[in-house]
Amino acid sequence: MDHGVFIDGLWRDGGAGVFSNTCPSTGEIVWQGAAADANDVAEAVASARRAFRIWSRRAPQERIAILERYAEEIGKRAEAIAEVISRDMGKALWDSRAEAGTMKAKIAVSIAAMKERAGEKTEAAAFGSAQLTHRPHGVMAVFGPFNFPGHLPNGHIVPALLAGNTCVFKPSELAPGVATLMAECFKAAGLPPGCLNIVQGGRETGGALIENDINGLLFTGSAATGVFFHKQFAGRPEVILALEMGGNNPLIIWDPADIDAAADIAAQSAFLTTGQRCSCARRIVLPEGRFGDAVVAAIAERARALRIGAWNEPDIFMGPLVSERARDQAMSFQDMLLSRGAKPVLALTAKPQGGFVTPGVLDVTAASDIPDEELFGPLMQIVRVKDFDTAIQRANATKYGLSGGLVCDDDARWVVAYNEMRAGILNRNRPTAGASGSMPFGGPGLSGNFRPGAYYAADYCAWPQASQLAPKAARMTAPGFPA
Numbered sequence: 001m002d003h004g005v006f007i008d009g010l011w012r013d014g015g016a017g018v019f020s021n022t023c024p025s026t027g028e029i030v031w032q033g034a035a036a037d038a039n040d041v042a043e044a045v046a047s048a049r050r051a052f053r054i055w056s057r058r059a060p061q062e063r064i065a066i067l068e069r070y071a072e073e074i075g076k077r078a079e080a081i082a083e084v085i086s087r088d089m090g091k092a093l094w095d096s097r098a099e100a101g102t103m104k105a106k107i108a109v110s111i112a113a114m115k116e117r118a119g120e121k122t123e124a125a126a127f128g129s130a131q132l133t134h135r136p137h138g139v140m141a142v143f144g145p146f147n148f149p150g151h152l153p154n155g156h157i158v159p160a161l162l163a164g165n166t167c168v169f170k171p172s173e174l175a176p177g178v179a180t181l182m183a184e185c186f187k188a189a190g191l192p193p194g195c196l197n198i199v200q201g202g203r204e205t206g207g208a209l210i211e212n213d214i215n216g217l218l219f220t221g222s223a224a225t226g227v228f229f230h231k232q233f234a235g236r237p238e239v240i241l242a243l244e245m246g247g248n249n250p251l252i253i254w255d256p257a258d259i260d261a262a263a264d265i266a267a268q269s270a271f272l273t274t275g276q277r278c279s280c281a282r283r284i285v286l287p288e289g290r291f292g293d294a295v296v297a298a299i300a301e302r303a304r305a306l307r308i309g310a311w312n313e314p315d316i317f318m319g320p321l322v323s324e325r326a327r328d329q330a331m332s333f334q335d336m337l338l339s340r341g342a343k344p345v346l347a348l349t350a351k352p353q354g355g356f357v358t359p360g361v362l363d364v365t366a367a368s369d370i371p372d373e374e375l376f377g378p379l380m381q382i383v384r385v386k387d388f389d390t391a392i393q394r395a396n397a398t399k400y401g402l403s404g405g406l407v408c409d410d411d412a413r414w415v416v417a418y419n420e421m422r423a424g425i426l427n428r429n430r431p432t433a434g435a436s437g438s439m440p441f442g443g444p445g446l447s448g449n450f451r452p453g454a455y456y457a458a459d460y461c462a463w464p465q466a467s468q469l470a471p472k473a474a475r476m477t478a479p480g481f482p483a
Contacts, residue, residue, distance in 0.1 A: 280433050402447035
């Protein structure tokens with residue numbers, strides 16, 4: 001049995017029922033433990049509150065030193081982290097190794113971002129000086145997703161700790177294992193007890209966490225859950241919310257462009273991590289005619305040839321979806337699209353055991369009532385249009401705004417797309433799923449609440465404090481004021 005609660009630097013069993021996580025590749029139980037109940041969660045928050053009073057007063061350089069040691073500890077355990085992630089949620093081991101590397105790299109990026117975006121400065125003034133500094137919020141609740149169960153919560157926790165906050169982390173119940181290794185790394189790095197507490201569990205555990213006295217909620221996940229959190233904290237402006245909620249992302253492919261390169265970019269945009277990246281392209285917008293036909297054929301050729309297998313099989317491109325439930329949801333979504341007039345270029349298929357599916361490509365040009373929803377899976381929707389203006393309109397026809405892109409060698413087309421496409425991550429001749437840790441990550445619309453993460457996480461982890469400083473009190477003057 002695994003432990004479900006980490007408080008004050010110690011693991012223990014939670015007070016709620018036992019839950020388990022099954023590897024979607026093999027069907028074996030890879031994590032099992034008792035979830036945190038409401039009392040455990042309240043204790044975790046109280047512990048973080050006590051730790052905050054001390055941690056927030058540590059010199060920034062001391063906090064930086066501990067986080068730099070944490071990066072070293074992550075590096076020592078990179079292979080173990082990658083294997084735990086792949087066993088938990090199924091993605092290819094090379095993909096998880098990249099995630100472990102990103103977790104380590106996040107520390108240096110976060111330190112640079114904090115200094116640039118949430119640092120200190122002093123300016124001379126007639127009365128003395130004007131000073132800007134930044135203060136931590138307090139106790140931050142961090143909700144982790146399953147698709148990047150180490151990197152994405154790490155991207156909240158590291159800048160929050162650097163700023164002087166403390167954290168209570170609820171990992172995804174679909175990928176709980178990496179939290180144990182993260183706690184081990186923080187402990188080895190010398191993070192004081194209580195600065196990071198962990199509560200494993202599902203919806204009930206998360207519900208208990210948001211009912212507690214927290215100062216911030218840092219979330220990556222579905223739009224439905226993010227909107228629920230937004231409503232939950234309506235009228236409570238004192239709680240900082242950072243919500244990253246995915247997208248129904250478009251990729252326009254337009255002549256002139258190399259057909260094989262365009263197909264590579266489209267296939268990787270849609271099918272990386274089995275389509276379980278919030279920045280994956282869901283909709284590919286193409287012109288009518290021979291160029292578009294050739295791109296569709298090349299995409300389908302790549303989709304058929306993708307190597308699919310268990311996380312530890314060599315040379316696979318993608319593993320299974322995170323669960324059999326996710327597999328069934330992908331099949332149901334495809335059935336819905338077909339019932340509304342979509343035409344299969346290459347149908348998504350499922351194996352009876354595990355989360356395995358093959359990639360799907362559907363032409364939805366003539367379909368009606370296509371929902372503006374994010375399916376977390378390798379199902380590409382093709383849209384054919386008559387002209388570039390219509391392509392832009394179709395790309396923007398979504399309530400989301402996370403990522404998008406244009407594959408086209410015409411600079412003038414890019415200028416139009418750059419000015420008119422509504423996406424927080426907008427790439428040219430690159431996959432939509434590619435993002436830089438040294439840039440912000442987020443977008444408008446239902447993709448978030450204008451609190452982008454990655455490099456801009458420093459913004460929501462501290463609040464600015466402006467001060468006017470005079471060495472001595474001096475008499476004040478003003479028109480009509482008594483002398």
